[in-house]
Amino acid sequence: MSTAAQQVIERGGDPEPRVPRMSWRGIATVAMHEFRIRLRTGRWRWLLGAWFVVLLVFTSLLRWALAAARPTFPAYYMGGPGQVDIPPPPPIGTPMFGGLMLFVLGLALLVVPALTAQSVNGDRERGVLATLQVTLLTPTEIALGKLLAAWLTALVFLATTVPLVVWSVIEGGVGLGRVVVTMLVVALLLGVVCAVAQCLSALLARSTTSAVLSYMAVFALAVGTVIAFALTLPLTAETRSVTERFPVWDGPPPEEEFIDPDGRFPPPAPPTPPGRQGEPDRWETQTYQVSDVRPEKVWWLLAPNPFVILADAAPSTQPRFDPRSGARLAEPLDPLGEIGHAVREARDPSDHRAEPRFDTVPPEPTPEQQPGPVWPYGLVFDVLLGAGAVALTIRRLRTPVRKLPRGVRIA
Amino acid sequence: MAETEVLVAAGGASAPQGGIVAANVRRTFGDVVAVDDIGLAAPAGCVTALVGPNGAGKTTLLLVLATLLTPDAGQIRVAGYDPVREPREVRARIGWMPDAFGTYDTLTAREVLEFVAAAYRLPRARHTVRARELLALVHLAQFADRPVHVLSRGQKQRLGLARALVHDPAVLLLDEPAAGLDPRSRIELRGILRGLAAEGRAVLVSSHVLAELEETADRVVFVDGGRTVDEHHLADLRPTQRRPWRLRALDQELLLSSLAGLGAVITGEPGLAGVEVMLAGDEEAAELVAALVRDGVPIVACAPAAGTLEAAYLEMTEDRR
Ligand SMILES: Nc1ncnc2c1ncn2[C@@H]1O[C@H](COP(=O)(O)OP(=O)(O)OP(=O)(O)O)[C@@H](O)[C@H]1O
Numbered sequence: 245m246s247t248a249a250q251q252v253i254e255r256g257g258d259p260e261p262r263v264p265r266m267s268w269r270g271i272a273t274v275a276m277h278e279f280r281i282r283l284r285t286g287r288w289r290w291l292l293g294a295w296f297v298v299l300l301v302f303t304s305l306l307r308w309a310l311a312a313a314r315p316t317f318p319a320y321y322m323g324g325p326g327q328v329d330i331p332p333p334p335p336i337g338t339p340m341f342g343g344l345m346l347f348v349l350g351l352a353l354l355v356v357p358a359l360t361a362q363s364v365n366g367d368r369e370r371g372v373l374a375t376l377q378v379t380l381l382t383p384t385e386i387a388l389g390k391l392l393a394a395w396l397t398a399l400v401f402l403a404t405t406v407p408l409v410v411w412s413v414i415e416g417g418v419g420l421g422r423v424v425v426t427m428l429v430v431a432l433l434l435g436v437v438c439a440v441a442q443c444l445s446a447l448l449a450r451s452t453t454s455a456v457l458s459y460m461a462v463f464a465l466a467v468g469t470v471i472a473f474a475l476t477l478p479l480t481a482e483t484r485s486v487t488e489r490f491p492v493w494d495g496p497p498p499e500e501e502f503i504d505p506d507g508r509f510p511p512p513a514p515p516t517p518p519g520r521q522g523e524p525d526r527w528e529t530q531t532y533q534v535s536d537v538r539p540e541k542v543w544w545l546l547a548p549n550p551f552v553i554l555a556d557a558a559p560s561t562q563p564r565f566d567p568r569s570g571a572r573l574a575e576p577l578d579p580l581g582e583i584g585h586a587v588r589e590a591r592d593p594s595d596h597r598a599e600p601r602f603d604t605v606p607p608e609p610t611p612e613q614q615p616g617p618v619w620p621y622g623l624v625f626d627v628l629l630g631a632g633a634v635a636l637t638i639r640r641l642r643t644p645v646r647k648l649p650r651g652v653r654i655a
Numbered sequence: 656m657a658e659t660e661v662l663v664a665a666g667g668a669s670a671p672q673g674g675i676v677a678a679n680v681r682r683t684f685g686d687v688v689a690v691d692d693i694g695l696a697a698p699a700g701c702v703t704a705l706v707g708p709n710g711a712g713k714t715t716l717l718l719v720l721a722t723l724l725t726p727d728a729g730q731i732r733v734a735g736y737d738p739v740r741e742p743r744e745v746r747a748r749i750g751w752m753p754d755a756f757g758t759y760d761t762l763t764a765r766e767v768l769e770f771v772a773a774a775y776r777l778p779r780a781r782h783t784v785r786a787r788e789l790l791a792l793v794h795l796a797q798f799a800d801r802p803v804h805v806l807s808r809g810q811k812q813r814l815g816l817a818r819a820l821v822h823d824p825a826v827l828l829l830d831e832p833a834a835g836l837d838p839r840s841r842i843e844l845r846g847i848l849r850g851l852a853a854e855g856r857a858v859l860v861s862s863h864v865l866a867e868l869e870e871t872a873d874r875v876v877f878v879d880g881g882r883t884v885d886e887h888h889l890a891d892l893r894p895t896q897r898r899p900w901r902l903r904a905l906d907q908e909l910l911l912s913s914l915a916g917l918g919a920v921i922t923g924e925p926g927l928a929g930v931e932v933m934l935a936g937d938e939e940a941a942e943l944v945a946a947l948v949r950d951g952v953p954i955v956a957c958a959p960a961a962g963t964l965e966a967a968y969l970e971m972t973e974d975r976r
């Protein structure tokens with residue numbers, strides 16, 4: 245080999261001396277181009293129509309079901325003779341909104357990977373990626389432009405749910421803060437899904453493979469995290485020995501005293517003979533093994549779950565008070581709050597439900613002891629995942645290319 | 656090859672100069688050696704033809720020159736810049752036309768060109784004007800608002816050429832631009848390429864249509880098996896081996912008997928197109944014509960059965976048969 249060629253090889257080992265430049269104009273150029281192609285293909289109209297119809301049917305059914313299941317006055321409130329006030333029934337809006345947003349997120353997770361799962365390798369298969377790469381557009385602009393177009397498309401889908409969200413707000417019980425936060429979280433999560441699917445399309449040669457894999461990735465986030473949590477939970481079990489002291493009567497045990505405060509039943513049978521009640525004859529101790537699962541060790545497995553993030557990030561509902569008596573009213577059913585509460589509970593190390601308790605009632609946790617939120621961890625993790633995916637996509641779009649995957653022609 | 660080395664030395668790393676200079680370029684894909692050792696020069700103001708059999712490595716070489724693939728080895732200057740270390744500088748100056756146009760779904764020809772203009776960061780006001788100019792140049796003005804995917808193959812090729820010219824590049828890398836073109840479009844392509852070269856651009860064009868290249872190219876680079884086999888000015892191209900020449904006379908019977916008398920080697924079947932005779936070079940042809948005229952044969956035409964380029968190409972790939 246000539247010395248000139250040798251020099252080139254050695255030089256090739258250097259890190260790329262140029263930082264990829266990026267401009268909004270470049271990103272906008274790519275995004276508008278991609279968006280135009282998406283808009284033209286026409287399929288989106290049907291998809292968007294089907295999407296809205298499914299959500300409309302779901303929301304209507306949910307609304308009717310909730311209205312039918314709502315506790316009505318006589319069964320709900322047994323007013324005494326002096327009590328004629330009827331408390332306002334719990335609003336339908338809270339469960340309706342929660343159910344709708346969880347359903348929207350679930351449906352979006354089904355639709356959104358398709359938006360970017362073929363964005364890079366599909367372009368290469370169609371022979372238009374290389375012509376883009378030889379222009380003055382940088383890899384960053386190409387990656388971000390494509391991502392922006394896909395994300396905007398996903399947001400269009402999200403925007404069509406606004407009328408249904410407004411409906412649930414009209415039904416009452418949903419604060420504006422809750423709506424805004426929930427929508428923002430869903431929007432952000434959809435962006436992450438777009439980024440991950442796009443990254444897979446840049447990493448894999450075949451567009452069908454990357455499409456399948458992006459659905460697997462979404463499945464891993466939405467279901468895999470729960471499975472992982474459920475399967476690792478038994479592994480956290482800690483065995484400890486408990487010594488119990490318990491009373492022993494040598495004779496037959498004392499009868500349970502029958503409590504009849506209203507006096508509606510005939511008087512009980514004659515009391516047991518004296519000497520059988522009161523102090524036990526002696527105390528015995530017994531030691532046995534108790535095994536506790538420690539969810540606070542694996543709660544973080546649930547954190548990246550988009551449903552968990554959505555539910556936990558939703559601000560809690562405002563407590564309702566009776567306008568006349570000022571008494572606190574029962575909370576409406578709130579799916580978001582329930583999920584959020586459940587995952588926060590998993591973080592709480594003081595909660596040992598497996599421990600048998602005989603005599604002591606666990607103290608009500610004071611607000612300061614409440615376990616912290618889970619969603620910031622999950623959201624940060626997911627956003628970092630998306631950012632990493634974008635970075636990897638940019639790397640894979642860089643040209644000139646040294647190593648090509650087997651069986652891939654760059655053009 | 657000597658010519659290439661001189662040019663590389665003159666080009667150096669600093670002095671930017673037009674055209675393409677490449678030496679000892681090598682590119683492998685795993686075990687497959689696509690380009691083994693190619694050197695070529697495509698100076699500004701010239702149309703340089705890249706000719707070679709299927710799989711010779713032409714497309715791979717063009718991809719390396721177009722800043723899409725890193726060479727494993729070799730020294731390259733495109734418009735004075737290194738495609739590996741200064742890809743942006745190179746990209747600003749090259750127009751690359753891939754061998755297939757690609758699928759843009761439902762975009763129209765005009766939209767594709769306007770998008771490419773934006774991608775090359777032309778001023779916004781220029782996009783529409785530039786698209787119109789280029790569509791007129793490649794005679795696609797009436798197809799401007801048709802979706803690209805309904806265009807015929809030849810129309811797509813012409814649009815591909817327009818796409819490569821959007822940013823007025825100094826170096827053109829065209830991969831089989833004549834494929835699928837009708838005869839008129841080929842002649843027009845020839846005119847466009849000659850015009851681009853006359854404006855001082857370097858044009859490197861790979862093609863299998865040798866008769867066409869003969870009319871278009873100033874220089875020719877033969878590659879085979881990933882190596883440069885030969886590099887010529889077309890004017891110098893003088894095949895020395897025996898090759899078929901075609902003779903036509905008013906009286907074919909007389910021509911045949913006269914040829915038999917002169918002891919000429921006739922190949923193939925004599926037909927309406929004439930009689931093919933194996934001859935080695937222009938001198939031998941001149942002698943034969945003179946002899947035939949002396950015999951009183953009413954001779955009409957005597958020309959190589961194949962073009963110079965084709966003959967040279969066949970000569971090069973002789974051993975493959
Ligand atoms: N990405 C790749 N991976 C593996 N082998 C490749 C790749 N690209 C090209 N090759 C091989 O390299 C050789 C040269 O290919 P190339 O496309 O450069 O040929 P070509 O000269 O353009 O041929 P044609 O005249 O048919 O267009 C071929 O044998 C081809 O199979």
Ligand SMILES: [Mg+2]
Pocket residue numbers: 713714715754830
């Ligand atoms: Mg080729």
